[in-house]
Amino acid sequence: MQQKHSLPELGRVHLLGIGGVGVSAVARIMLARGVQVSGTDAKDLPVLRELAQLGARVHVGYDAGNLGDVDTVVISSVVKDGNPEYDEARRRGLRILHRSEGLAAAMDGDLVVAVAGTHGKTTTTSLIAVMLRHAGLSPSFAIGANVAGLGVNAELGEGRIFVAEADESDASFLNYRPDVAVVTNIEADHLDHYGTAEAVHESFHRFAGLLPEDGLLVCCADDPGSHALATRMRRERPDLRVQTYGFSDAADRRLVDASADGLRYGCDLEWGSGEEGSLDLAVPGDHNLLNAAAAFAVGLDCGLEPGEATRGLAAFSGAARRFELRGEAGGVRVYDDYAHHPTEVLAALRAARAVAGEGRVHVLFQPHLFSRTREFWRAFADALSLADTALVLDIYPAREEPLPGVTSALVADALNTAGGLATAAGAPERLAGIARPGDLVMTVGAGDVTEAGPAILAALAGRA
Structure with missing residues (x-):
C-alpha cells in the first residue's frame, strides 16, 4: 500500500507538466485548498494563464532554478530522468509524488x-x-x-x-x-x-x-x-x-x-x-x-x-473529444473522438451510424502508440471497417520509439472498406471530395488527429 499523504504536510508544491489536463486538475484543486502552487510546462498553453490568475507561479521551459524553495514536486508518468527540474528535485532530496498521489492528498x-x-x-x-x-x-x-x-x-x-x-x-x-x-x-x-x-x-x-x-x-x-x-x-x-x-x-x-x-x-x-x-x-x-x-x-x-x-x-452534453461536434459545412457534420482502443473505436462508429441515419460515415483514424498498434492492428481494422471510408494516418508515437515492422500499413492493409493510408496534409481534401450532404466525418485517435477537424471543415466549405 502506498503511503498516504495529507495536504498540509506537502508544503509548497511545484508541478511538472502543469499544462497537462491531469496535472492542471491537481493544480486547480490545490490552489482552491489554499496550497502555494508553482509549476512548469514546455509549452505556453492557455491553461497556464488560467492557473496564474488563480494564484500559481507558472514557468514556460524547464530550468532547475524554477523549483525555488518548494517542499514537494508533483510529476506525471511522462516526466523522466533528464528533465532538469526532476533531476534537481532528486538531487535535493525533495518529496516527489506522482500526480495521482497529489490528487489523493487533495481529496483527503x-x-x-x-x-x-x-x-x-x-x-x-x-x-x-x-x-x-x-x-x-x-x-x-x-x-x-x-x-x-x-x-x-x-x-x-x-x-x-x-x-x-x-x-x-x-x-x-x-x-x-x-x-x-x-x-x-x-x-x-x-x-x-x-x-x-x-x-x-x-x-x-x-x-x-x-x-x-x-x-x-x-x-x-x-x-x-x-x-x-x-x-x-x-x-x-x-x-x-x-x-x-x-x-x-x-x-x-x-x-x-x-x-x-x-x-x-x-x-x-x-x-x-x-x-x-x-x-x-x-x-x-x-x-x-x-x-x-x-x-x-x-x-x-x-x-x-x-x-x-x-x-x-x-443535462449532460458531452466531454471534450468524446463524440464532440466540431462543426458542419456543406451539409456534412464533423465530429472528433478520443477513441484509441478497438472497443472504443467500434463504439464511436456505432454511435456515428446511429447519428448519421441514412448518411454515410467517413473516418480519419490515427493509431496511438506502436505497442498498441502491434497488439491490436487487426482489431482496429475490423472496427474501422464499420465506416464507409477509413483513412489511416501514421502512428502517433507519444512516449514510444518505433518498433520494427509496426506501421499504420498493418491497419490500412487489413481494412474491409474503402480508404487506406493517408497523410495529415492530404486527408482533409480527400474526405471533402468523398463526403456529400447528410454524411458524417469523424477524426478518431488520442494524438494530434484532433487538429484535422478545422481543416476538414474548411475543405468541405470550399467544395460547397
Missing part, C-alpha cells in the same frame, strides 16, 4: 467516488459530476477532459463528495482511497506497462480491494472483465456492496429498449423489485447508456431520488 477527508475502466471513465466521471451538480450537491471533481456542462476539468465544490477519474494506464489509480469505485470495463491495454492481460485484470482487482468496509463497487455486467471482478469481490469481500448494470439479464440495474430520437438517445431502466425509470441522453450510443447507468447507481448511493438522477444525466 472527502467521500471519494473513483471511476476506472479501460474505456468510458472520462464520460462516466463527467456524467456523475454533472448529475450531482444539477441536483445541488456541489461536488468537487477532477476529470481527464474539459466538460461543457461543468466549464472546467477540475473544481473544488462546496459539498463533501469528490468525483475523480482514476487512470489505470500506469497503475496509478492504486494511489487513491475510494469510498465508491466504478469499473466500466476491463480489457487488455497499456501492455507496455503491464506486460500481460492477466496483470491488467489483477490491477483492477487491487483497485477494488482498496474500498473500505461497506464501500460500494459498481461494475458493468455486460463486460466480461468487469462482471468477473464483481463476482470475485462478492466472494472475497462480503462486507462490500456490489452492484452491476447493463443490458444483460444478470445486471442488478438493467437497460432495455434503447432507441434514438433525433439527436437524443435513451432507454428504460429497471432495478430492484419492480422499480423502473428511463434515461434520456444528449450523447449517442449504447456505450453512453451504460455509462449513464453507472452514474445513476452512484447518484442513488449519494442520496438522490431516481428522478433527480435521471434529470441530471439528461
